[in-house]
Amino acid sequence: MSEFEKCTVDPAAREMLVKAKKIGFLTSFDRAKAQEPRCNFGNSGICCRICLQGPCRIIPKKLGANKGICGASDYTIVARNTVRYIAGGASAHSDHGRHIATAVLHVGEGHAKDYKITDSAKLLKVAKRIGLPTEGKSINEVAVAVASEALKDFGRQDTAPCTWVESTVTEGRKKKFKDTTIMPSSINGSIAELLHQTHIGNDADPVNIIFSGLRVALGDYDGMQLATDLSDVLFGTPTPTVTEANLGVLDPEMVNICVHGHNPLLSQVVVDTAREMQEEAKAAGAKGIKLSGICCTGNEVLSRAGVAIATNFATQELAIMTGLVDAIVVDVQCIMPSLRSLSECFHTKVITTMPISKIPGSYHYEFDEENAVESARAIIRLAIETYKRRDPEKIERQEYKNKVVAGFSLEAILEIFASVNPDNPISVLTEAIKAGELKGVALFAGCNNLKGTHNQNHVEIAKKMAANDVFMVATGCAGQAYAMSGLLTPEAVEAYAGPGLKAFLNRISAKADLKTALPLIFHMGSCVDNSRATSLLTLMANELGVDTPDVPFVASAPEPMSEKAVAIGAWNVAMGIPVHIGVIAPTTGSDLVHGVVTQIAKDVFGGYFIMETDYAKGTDKLLAALEERSWKLRIRS
Ligand code: NFS
Numbered sequence: 001m002s003e004f005e006k007c008t009v010d011p012a013a014r015e016m017l018v019k020a021k022k023i024g025f026l027t028s029f030d031r032a033k034a035q036e037p038r039c040n041f042g043n044s045g046i047c048c049r050i051c052l053q054g055p056c057r058i059i060p061k062k063l064g065a066n067k068g069i070c071g072a073s074d075y076t077i078v079a080r081n082t083v084r085y086i087a088g089g090a091s092a093h094s095d096h097g098r099h100i101a102t103a104v105l106h107v108g109e110g111h112a113k114d115y116k117i118t119d120s121a122k123l124l125k126v127a128k129r130i131g132l133p134t135e136g137k138s139i140n141e142v143a144v145a146v147a148s149e150a151l152k153d154f155g156r157q158d159t160a161p162c163t164w165v166e167s168t169v170t171e172g173r174k175k176k177f178k179d180t181t182i183m184p185s186s187i188n189g190s191i192a193e194l195l196h197q198t199h200i201g202n203d204a205d206p207v208n209i210i211f212s213g214l215r216v217a218l219g220d221y222d223g224m225q226l227a228t229d230l231s232d233v234l235f236g237t238p239t240p241t242v243t244e245a246n247l248g249v250l251d252p253e254m255v256n257i258c259v260h261g262h263n264p265l266l267s268q269v270v271v272d273t274a275r276e277m278q279e280e281a282k283a284a285g286a287k288g289i290k291l292s293g294i295c296c297t298g299n300e301v302l303s304r305a306g307v308a309i310a311t312n313f314a315t316q317e318l319a320i321m322t323g324l325v326d327a328i329v330v331d332v333q334c335i336m337p338s339l340r341s342l343s344e345c346f347h348t349k350v351i352t353t354m355p356i357s358k359i360p361g362s363y364h365y366e367f368d369e370e371n372a373v374e375s376a377r378a379i380i381r382l383a384i385e386t387y388k389r390r391d392p393e394k395i396e397r398q399e400y401k402n403k404v405v406a407g408f409s410l411e412a413i414l415e416i417f418a419s420v421n422p423d424n425p426i427s428v429l430t431e432a433i434k435a436g437e438l439k440g441v442a443l444f445a446g447c448n449n450l451k452g453t454h455n456q457n458h459v460e461i462a463k464k465m466a467a468n469d470v471f472m473v474a475t476g477c478a479g480q481a482y483a484m485s486g487l488l489t490p491e492a493v494e495a496y497a498g499p500g501l502k503a504f505l506n507r508i509s510a511k512a513d514l515k516t517a518l519p520l521i522f523h524m525g526s527c528v529d530n531s532r533a534t535s536l537l538t539l540m541a542n543e544l545g546v547d548t549p550d551v552p553f554v555a556s557a558p559e560p561m562s563e564k565a566v567a568i569g570a571w572n573v574a575m576g577i578p579v580h581i582g583v584i585a586p587t588t589g590s591d592l593v594h595g596v597v598t599q600i601a602k603d604v605f606g607g608y609f610i611m612e613t614d615y616a617k618g619t620d621k622l623l624a625a626l627e628e629r630s631w632k633l634r635i636r637s
């Protein structure tokens with residue numbers, strides 16, 4: 001067992017790694033090892049492959065090699081590489097948002113018959129927030145108007161600001177974004193411009209490049225805010241829900257379907273349709289259909305439908321390794337292509353569903369939005385068929401699973417706070433901070449990164465923050481790490497919360513009308529739902545009468561991996577938030593760029609990156625940042 005201790009802190013994953021070794025399958029953990037040692041040029045960001053003369057690598061002391069062939073300096077190369085991550089991330093998030101907005105438009109127009117406006121109250125609230133008239137209009141008319149506004153944010157040709165940024169941040173941030181010229185008017189336009197700006201022989205000024213990167217990052221934020229809003233409109237705004245997480249949720253007696261990826265347009269319909277198809281599963285000899293989620297599509301259906309979590313990013317292969325997954329239905333993003341070759345060792349069908357996300361050799365069933373239920377039915381039927389071919393010899397039942405209390409949209413959190421103060425719910429949180437009961441708020445977000453031990457940074461940092469009375473919210477694979485390890489439970493409050501946090505949560509639990517007491521960490525949803533956390537920050541700032549850089553609020557991506565995580569980190573910095581990342585980003589190749597993102601950003605935006613791989617030191621730095629802010633808040637009041 002001990003040989004896998006460095007790979008992961010998760011007991012279920014460790015057992016599955018033993019099995020992988022037995023059958024001779026090389027997992028992501030083996031492949032990560034095989035990549036060592038890494039190239040120093042790439043690691044520090046001074047390898048440029050932007051034109052075909054490259055790769056150019058910067059060797060500071062070698063005459064002629066201290067610049068690229070075109071003469072680009074280390075700072076230009078590092079800045080360009082960094083912002084191109086942001087462009088990739090913003091493209092992924094906002095494309096997801098655009099799909100949701102298009103679906104809402106189609107529902108409003110009377111097609112997309114399998115979707116409906118589930119939360120019309122939220123639709124009206126969003127319409128009002130973005131300044132659209134609703135009086136005398138039907139819900140469908142409002143849906144068309146709101147979706148059209150959202151789609152405008154993708155391709156506006158004038159200089160008006162993107163609506164979802166403009167309508168969701170503080171007055172102070174709006175001014176800051178305008179003064180620093182990073183307020184985006186068009187998501188797609190800002191991405192295209194950034195790719196242009198970072199073409200060979202274009203912008204060589206690292207600061208100018210970084211500011212454009214931040215504009216794109218705010219475009220990412222815009223896409224995420226509208227994705228969250230419109231997903232809630234389509235599928236409902238999450239409310240607290242109780243379920244389970246980790247590989248033990250895979251049930252040997254059920255047809256097991258894992259939904260994996262990001263976009264709820266498919267996964268939510270699969271979940272709803274599966275409910276109606278239990279009989280078909282029974283006819284095939286199973287007790288029914290068991291759904292579980294991986295990555296953010298899992299978080300979407302967890303939040304809205306209480307679907308169990310199987311695992312998170314780094315360990316996605318290990319779900320198949322149990323021999324219990326009949327189908328893994330994937331949409332977009334964070335899906336390891338290796339799932340297909342692994343599925344060959346088992347009976348599992350990997351079903352790709354999106355035209356832009358195919359894996360050679362897997363089963364592709366293109367999802368048709370106009371006939372969503374029919375698509376979902378065909379996919380589920382395939383899973384039921386596959387179930388019949390399950391090989392009992394290859395099954396390794398997992399016992400590990402933990403209870404999960406999740407589904408904390410901002411609306412749900414405010415309703416819970418309202419049980420203590422119905423007139424001003426957010427003051428329940430801000431007063432506890434002012435009184436010193438809580439040190440502040442921490443958002444945990446982001447992925448797993450196989451450079452470190454799976455889930456270790458997530459879990460250890462959160463435990464220490466809890467002991468120090470920090471109110472915690474989580475999204476994405478971070479949220480799943482907590483779900484898998486039992487931290488999204490009331491029991492974890494007893495086990496890990498410091499006296500202030502414990503008193504705070506127990507006081508609210510006693511008053512709130514909930515089926516269960518509150519968990520240690522509030523799981524706010526998928527990565528696009530980091531928007532919810534920022535809306536919480538904005539509310540706190542307005543209540544405290546300060547701008548966001550003065551709110552005792554920090555963010556951490558303990559194990560960041562994807563381009564999307566870079567984009568989220570960047571806009572959190574622009575929002576004025578200290579952002580810890582548990583890896584060293586490839587910015588160290590330029591002292592200038594590294595200094596800008598870790599220090600100078602603070603002078604301009606109030607936010608900055610803290611790069612620290614050691615979880616204990618990372619936590620100390622986050623606590624120090626909170627301490628500084630809450631101290632200032634106390635002397636001000
Ligand atoms: Ni966020 Fe979610 Fe996970 Fe990272 Fe991938 S699933 S969108 S990118 S790996 S948290």
Ligand code: SF4
Binds near residue numbers: 054055056070201
């Ligand atoms: Fe080399 Fe310049 Fe081309 Fe980059 S853009 S690969 S530094 S020549």
